[in-house]
Amino acid sequence: MRKYISYISLLLVFCFSCSKVPLTGRKQLNLIPSSQVNSLANQQYSEVLKENKLSTNQQQTQLINKVGKRLSTAIETYMKQNGMEDEIKGFKWEFNLIQDDNTVNAWCMPGGKVAFYTGIMPICQDENGVAVVMSHEIAHAIAEHGNERMSQQLALQLGGTGLSIALQQKPQLTQQLAMAAFGLGTQVGILLPYSRSHESEADEIGIYIMAMAGYDPHAAIPFWQRMDKQGGAKPPEFLSTHPDPANRIKNIEKAIPKAMKMAKKQA
Numbered sequence: 001m002r003k004y005i006s007y008i009s010l011l012l013v014f015c016f017s018c019s020k021v022p023l024t025g026r027k028q029l030n031l032i033p034s035s036q037v038n039s040l041a042n043q044q045y046s047e048v049l050k051e052n053k054l055s056t057n058q059q060q061t062q063l064i065n066k067v068g069k070r071l072s073t074a075i076e077t078y079m080k081q082n083g084m085e086d087e088i089k090g091f092k093w094e095f096n097l098i099q100d101d102n103t104v105n106a107w108c109m110p111g112g113k114v115a116f117y118t119g120i121m122p123i124c125q126d127e128n129g130v131a132v133v134m135s136h137e138i139a140h141a142i143a144e145h146g147n148e149r150m151s152q153q154l155a156l157q158l159g160g161t162g163l164s165i166a167l168q169q170k171p172q173l174t175q176q177l178a179m180a181a182f183g184l185g186t187q188v189g190i191l192l193p194y195s196r197s198h199e200s201e202a203d204e205i206g207i208y209i210m211a212m213a214g215y216d217p218h219a220a221i222p223f224w225q226r227m228d229k230q231g232g233a234k235p236p237e238f239l240s241t242h243p244d245p246a247n248r249i250k251n252i253e254k255a256i257p258k259a260m261k262m263a264k265k266q267a
């Protein structure tokens with residue numbers, strides 16, 4: 001009997017916390033207030049910037065900023081025009097290039113805090129390549145994949161009754177549990193690899209954002225081919241959970257016609 005009550009309360013919490021991912025419409029479960037996730041991410045971001053050296057390459061740094069501003073403005077405009085401005089209310093975009101030639105990586109923390117590492121720049125090759133990576137990373141944040149991943153872990157840890165009580169009466173406890181569950185005190189915690197389905201969704205949304213911003217989404221195909229050829233150790237965001245390269249390109253090709261329509265609408 002207790003088990004059933006747990007299930008029922010878990011279901012109730014699920015219903016109240018369901019939201020829809022922008023642009024794909026997939027239903028997701030986000031249990032933690034975005035404001036909490038964003039402020040955790042902000043703290044992490046300042047730590048990362050403190051611990052790492054920023055690139056002194058003016059040209060590349062400017063490129064990262066230019067592409068980041070163009071893509072974030074495009075998705076913000078889209079969200080506002082489609083009544084979703086509340087979902088990005090707490091976003092404070094920031095784009096930085098970290099000096100580290102051995103790290104082939106980039107990420108966007110919840111709330112719009114982006115970092116590129118200089119090691120990924122040769123694979124990007126040019127502005128279009130930067131836009132492929134940047135739009136993919138921004139998509140993870142827009143789709144709130146971080147919150148969703150944390151929520152799944154939180155639900156697993158607490159179970160039904162514990163979870164509903166924690167959420168209703170002890171928001172502080174919820175936050176502590178979330179932090180403990182994910183090791184949010186460490187850089188690794190917030191940058192754990194996304195699931196394969198999150199990766200595919202970020203690919204799809206990324207293509208749409210590129211098109212909205214006036215970039216050619218076809219650029220994603222040669223970029224992922226170059227990334228695939230890049231051997232050796234890959235960083236978390238580009239690790240094993242990434243979709244099989246052939247599948248990934250098929251999915252991207254499938255999303256391109258819709259992206260091209262969005263490009264026209266926005267123009």
Ligand SMILES: [Zn+2]
Nearest residue numbers: 194199202237
């Ligand atoms: Zn990703």
